[in-house]
Amino acid sequence: MKKKLFVIIDTMALAYKAYFAFISRPLRTQKGEPTSSVYGFVTQLLKVLEDHKPDYIAVAFDSKEKTFRHEKYEAYKSSREEMPEDMIPQLERIKQIISALKMPVYILPGFEADDIIGTAVKKAEILSFECLAITPDKDYFQLISDKIKIVRPGKATDEVIIYDKQKVLDELGFEPKYMVDYLALVGDSSDDIPGVAGIGPKTAIPLIQEFGTIENIYKNLDKIQKESVRKKLEANKENAFLSKELATIHTEVPIEFNFEDAKFEKPDFEKLREIFVELEFKSLYSKLLNIYGNSEVIKTKIEDEEIIESKSFNKENVEYKLISNSKKLDDLVNLLKKSELIVFDTETDGLKPFEIKVAGISICTEPKKAYFIPTIPDSDGVGLFAQSNRIGIPINEVSKKLKSVFEDKSIRKICQNGKYDIAVLRHQNIFVKNFYFDTMLASYVIDPDQKHNLDELAQKYLNYKPIALSDLIGDKKDPSKIFDVDVQTLSNYSAEDADITFRLFEKLDEELKRQKLEKVAYDIEFPLVHVLEEMEYEGIRIDPDALQQLSKDLEVLMDNYTQRIFQLAGTNFNINSTKQLQEILFEKLKLSTGRKTKTGFSTDARSLENLRGEHEIIELILNYRQVAKLKSTYTDSLTNLINPKTGRIHTSFNQTGASTGRLSSNDPNLQNIPIRTDLGKEIRKAFVPRDKNYLILSADYSQIxxxxxxxxxxxxxxxxxxxxxxxxxxxxxxxxxxxxxxxxxxxxxxxxxxxxxxxxxxxxxxxxxxxxxxxxxxxxxxxxxxxxxxxxxxxxxxxxxxxxxxxxxxxxxxxxxxxxxxxxxxxxxxxxxEERVAINMPIQGTAADMIKLAMIKIHKELEKRKTKTKMVLQVHDELVFDAHKSEIEDLKPVIKKLMEGAFPLKVPVVADIGVGENWLDAH
The missing domain is CATH 1.10.150.20 (5' to 3' exonuclease, C-terminal subdomain)
Incomplete structure (x- = not known):
């Protein structure tokens, strides 16, 4: 007999969690309505419904009134800020959705949702129901039993983690029933529960494991060996027992639960459709229909042209063709040669162009019409794939036949994240010409703070949910599995990507013109793609011996700082341990406390900067951290990033990483080398020319x-x-x-x-x-x-x-x-x-535009002159070149002139040029 499942949701906690998950890039409709909380709440709810198919479901809300906990402890939740104003209308939307879903709402003045949920699951447990409480709060672990589990949101929007007895034991090291005792010791800063001052998780967990409850801990104080811990417990006994009382979820709230009212039933689809259309939750509505088993295809006209419907792509009027042999490839090439504009996309088994194998190329010539060419890698890959009878054409043949198409300057090329696909084709000896439009970059120009991946753009601008990559290669998205995917499935996926990119191009091109943003896109971001791809391909040489010696010097320096810090502290301790550092600074040395965190007072960089001058130890800790970071981030790791094929490191430049328009870089991040310090400068010494015929040339805007x-x-x-x-x-x-x-x-x-x-x-x-x-x-x-x-x-x-x-x-x-x-x-x-951003954006953003324009002009000039000199790095206001000695004197004035004239100002623009045997000497 199937056991009955009861689900109850901590609504406010889920809504808050979602709100802050999107805080750096809040979600809004095209009309400006905020939707972060609603989207996160609905996504989590649908995930639970889909995975668990409950028999009964209800939601609980906190009431506005103060609770019995406030009466017991005045400071309870006193540090919580008022609800953000843009969250208030979102809660109303959530209530509308809950109402349309026909789920009962439980709320009672004087009690929190925790207590209502605790009471509900305990009553359901008595009736032999299986219970799930949906909440991000760990406090709920105390409710876990054989029949009660807690479901918490994961890192991804639609990820959930189920906690039962074993999961809590594995993660925390004690049984769920001791959660209140744990909170009694460590406190809870989010609720202003004080706990025992000076006791954090590392101290609390062994106490719980040995003694269980705090009552038992206090009965056995004499058995606690560490005197400092014993004293803290003695001094904070009252707070400990108060904290346990505040943290305990009450399970006998005087509220009536009629489980028949909570029976899972079909909702008001028409009302939900209306709400979801207004919120632009098209894909979520399709998912909702599937969950409830509603087979109707429900369509809604949106702004006279855009249609939302619960059906998959293969029912659409599309034509995706698999190019499975040489004859079909020849026919496709002839067709492409007659095209004025094509979209292309590559499928690979990795993310690093120097290392990947190509699994296929998709090309779209018009909306809803695309082709996929499955490829068989050359060299060591041939035998492997030939044995598996994989459909495909050897990559060498594909490259030779497509070369004329991609290198034809009369055919405009369009991509989503084109820099990667252009790099992939370069490694197949195809040099893409007339790259015209990038949908990812167009999205970035329209609104740098929105998401720019293809799936998000398709849902936002086309009301369309493409096939997910995870459907092909699993949730871990391991690209190495791409060759295991059925070729027809891969064809549908890749051709759809090219098709969707074409449709997005038409939409985003219109949007750029409507908002008068074409200049930023067509003059700066699109032309920059080629420039950055070539810089990444060139890479820069580093001297591993110089880095190794510097690493040894930093090790000695760290040891010196460590010994001096120990002397000033009067004891040895782990400088990298937040908890131990807190004890030294705030308990032993009695320094001023600043920002409070969950584990005590903050010891982050900003907090320590504010303590400068209070004690000599602060300066030494900051210096120690700087040296440790330089060692781990640069001197110890840069040598591991040297590409064995080229002998150079190849950073990746990100055009969409900063909202101001600035470039960022990763693998490695070269934007963060602290040039103002002598040690940071030493790292630049390790960046050297490619050989004895070259020098490093640096061109740097002065106080731009x-x-x-x-x-x-x-x-x-x-x-x-x-x-x-x-x-x-x-x-x-x-x-x-x-x-x-x-x-x-x-x-x-x-x-x-x-x-x-x-x-x-x-x-x-x-x-x-x-x-x-x-x-x-x-x-x-x-x-x-x-x-x-x-x-x-x-x-x-x-x-x-x-x-x-x-x-x-x-x-x-x-x-x-x-x-x-x-x-x-x-x-x-x-x-x-945001006011500070309003001041800074026109300045920093203009500086970003200026250097990007300079890069495009310089790149064109170097190409025109067919120089051996290559631009290899951009770091904020500086450009770095691998400069051939024979060309330096001719190029210095050219580079200077192009930088200074890239975007004229009402004051002189000055670029300083330097040349040296390494990056530091050049700068």
Whole structure:
């Protein structure tokens, strides 16, 4: 006999979890309605319904009124901020959806959802139901029994993790029933439950394992060997028992549960369809229909043209052809040669172009019409795939026949993330010409903070859910399994990708024009693809011996810092342990405590920076961390990234990684080498030319962001200083401190420099105080004097904020936009962050546009001259070249001119050129 399953959901907790999961890139409809919480809640709900098919289901809400816990402990949940204002309408949407799903809602003034859910599952347990409580909160572990399990959201939006007795034991090291005792010891910062001060998870878990309950712990205090732990328990006994009471979920709430009301039944499909269409949850609606077994194909006209329906792609009017032999390939090539525009996509068994094998190429010539060419790798791969009788054409044959098509400049090429596909074809001796449009980059230009992957774009702009890659190669998305996929299945998947990309191209091209963003896309982002792909292909050589020696030097330095830190602490401890560091700094040395975290007071970089000057140990810890990071991130790991085929490292440049338009890099990240420190500079010494016939050439914009600010705000004093070629920081110091330029001290210049750069990021007195190590009053005086001296700078800042508040976005001089959806928020912290972005985006974004334009122009010039010199790196405002010695003198003025003229300003733009045996010497 099938056991009955009862599911109950902690609605508010799931909604909050979803809200903050999307906080960096909030979801909104095209009309601007916020949907992060609703989307996350519905996705989790559907996942549970799909996986568990409950017999009974209900939801619980917290009430607005204070609870018995507030009466017991006034500080309970006192540090929680008010609900974000854009979450309030989302809760109403969630309630609408719950109502249409015909699920009963349980809420009772004076009690939290935890208690209602605890009572419900315990009553269901008595009736022999199997129970699932859906919540992100670990507090619920205390409810777990043979019949009650907890379901928590995972890292992915639709991932859930089920906790039973064994899962809790494996993860935490004790049985679920001791969860309240654990919380009594460590506390819960999210609810302001105090716990025992100084006891964290590492101390609490062994105590629980040995003694179980806190009652038993306190009966056996004399058996606790560590004196410091015993003293903490003795001093905080009252808090421990109070915390246990606050953390205990009450399971006898006076509320009536009629399980018949909670029977799982078919919902109001028409109402749900209406809500989901408004929220633009097209794919979720299809999933909902499938879960409820509704076989009807429900269609809804959206904005007169877009259709949402619950059916798979193969029922659409599409024509996807498998090109399985040489004759079909020849026919396809003849067709492609007559095309003006094609979309292409490659399927590979990895992500690194130097290492992958090609499993196939898909090409689309018009919407809903695409072709897939399955390929058989050459060399060692031939035998393997021939034996498996895999359908396909040898990659060498495919490459030779397609070469003329891809290298034909009259045929425009379109991709989703084209840099990768162009690199794949380069390694097959195909050099793509006339790359015209990239749907991923178009999405980035339209809104840098939205998601840019193909599946997301298809759902947003086409109301279409493509075949998921995980359907082919599993949830772990291991690309090496691509050759195990049935060829017809792979054909459908890849051809669909090309087809969807074509349809997105038509939509996104219109959108770029509608928003007047074509210049950013067609002048900057699309042409840059070729430039970056070639830079990645070229790579840069590093000297492994130099890195190895530096690693040894850093090891010695770390040992020296460690010994000195131990001396000042009066004991040896693990400097990398947050808990042990907290004990040394805040308990033993009694330093000022700052931001509170779940495990105690924060010891992150920002918190330690605020403690500078309080004790010598702080400076040493910061230095130790810097050395440790340089060692692990660079000196120990860079040599492992040297490609054995080329002898160089090949970083990957990401065009969509930063909302300002800046490039980022990874594998390795070369944007974060701390050039301002001597140790960071030493790492640059290891970047060397490819051979003795080359040198490293560095071209670096001088104070470009300050020049852009001067050009935008048109402050006469600032502009004049740049026009005269003055040291801008010395000039600023002379004006702010009212002294002659020759009387400016090094300290004055340092302070002026911090203000100059800080202004770009909307720095305030507190920020300047932290940077300069001065009083907040003095910092305010410096900023006030600065604004009196450079009056139009303050106007620029105020106007930037007003523009963003009115338009909803900030933009660069070239027209690149960044949307600021919370610029008018009533939440001060959120609003002030976006105000700082409104000031910074026009400056940093324009600098990003400028260097990208320079890169495109320089790349074209090097190609035209067919130089041996290659551009190999871009790091913020700097370009790095592997420069052939015979070409350097001719190219230096050319590079300088193209950089300085890439995007003219109202003040001179200056690029400094340097040449050396390594990157540091060149810079």
């Amino acid at each position: 962001e300050l020049r852009i600010m001067a050009s935008i705000c048109e402050d006469e004093t600032l502009m004049e200083a740049f026009k005269k070629g003055e040291d801008i920081h010395r000039s600023t110091a002379a004006l702010v401190f009212n002294v002659k330029p020759e009387d400016v001290t090094a300290d004055m210049r340092r302070k002026a420099k911090e203000v100059n750069f800080g202004i770009l990021y909307g720095i305030g007195p507190f920020g300047l105080k932290t940077r300069l190590g001065i009083s907040q009053t003095h910092a305010k005086e410096i900023i006030d004097t600065y604004f009196k001296t450079f009056k139009k700078v303050k106007d620029f800042m105020d106007n930037s904020i007003l523009f963003a508040k009115e338009k909803g976005y900030a933009e660069t001089l070239y027209g690149r936009r960044r949307y600021l959806k919370n610029i008018n928020s009533s939440n001060r912290v959120v609003r002030q962050f």
